[in-house]
Amino acid sequence: MDAITFDHVDVVFGTPATQKSALALIDQGADRARVLAETGAVVGVRDATLGIEQGEICVLMGLSGSGKSSLLRCVNGLNKVSRGKVLIADRGDQVDVASCDAATLRRLRTDRIAMVFQQFALMPWRTIRENVGLGLELRGLARAERERLVDEKLALVRLDQWADKRPHELSGGMQQRVGLARALATDADILLMDEPFSALDPLIREHLQDELLDLQRSLKKTIVFVSHDLDEALKIGTHIAIMEGGRIVQYGRPEEIVTRPANDYVRAFVANVNPLNVLCAASLMRPAGDGEAVERDRAVAPDTPMRELVALARRHGGPFPVLGDDGALLGVVGEAEIYDGLLRRRQGDTVRDQQA
């Protein structure tokens, strides 16, 4: 069972009456502009369907206004779903956030789902420890237990020395680590992260991305992460949903997005991606020639990153047979395939398009 399922979700901002007319127009295929002109309602999300597995980091990516936050905020009920379901796996069953009762929504929000915001949203008059412990305080946890849990999470984000300071005494990157510790403190298994690193300098941002990935290796939360930066999405995401005009126009693993963009909008995003960071042996390899002798002691796995292949080729030349788990020969990557990978990406084409 998926941890989170979006099932044909529409989010329309407006009064009940304008929402109804807007949904009718959407069903006729009207675009956002027409819906706005004829009803006054704003379409945030239209017909989003997506399953997010437990432990996955799903990045919602797209231009400003494409509907990323609107979709994210449906998960904890901050945005009302106009039509469709948002199902959360809960006690062996699924709860629809869009239609559950208020007590269930409250329980999901306090126990299961935590959110990290772009602007940290820390309370300036509270110490770092008190900020991180806010959710636990609202749950009525005794002070000693609260402080034990908070100090544990502050240590996780390497801020244990800063517990008694106030937010203004910390840098932006540190404040965002407080935001993350606060989200982790409740032990929620679903983290919603709305452009959490966008307000930070590029170097700090990369640092925090690495820290998040490090933490995730042991925490294994289900994370929905909003970003408008493709490099960030490719680095962080186990899957990426690309949004355009309120719709999900492509959903896939990072490499699929880069090698097989679904339309010109996605193609424009991936045109300048550095292939070294994304491609791997499986997407670079050519079929082995009939009777081609391959040196199996040079074998690489299909998921060997391109960067590693370049280093191998630099040391040993090529070609490298690509073997599956069962030892079957899947293809061959030589220097020519590596150069092709570099050149094709630079032209903004896709490797597989060219091979087709």
Ligand SMILES: Nc1ncnc2c1ncn2[C@@H]1O[C@H](COP(=O)(O)OP(=O)(O)OP(=O)(O)O)[C@@H](O)[C@H]1O
């Ligand atoms: N509370 C709201 N009331 C009315 N319209 C809204 C509301 N929230 C979002 N919208 C509209 O919904 C559309 C999608 O906005 P959303 O914030 O989801 O996009 P986004 O992709 O997250 O953009 P950004 O990257 O700029 O945050 C926009 O046209 C926006 O104006």
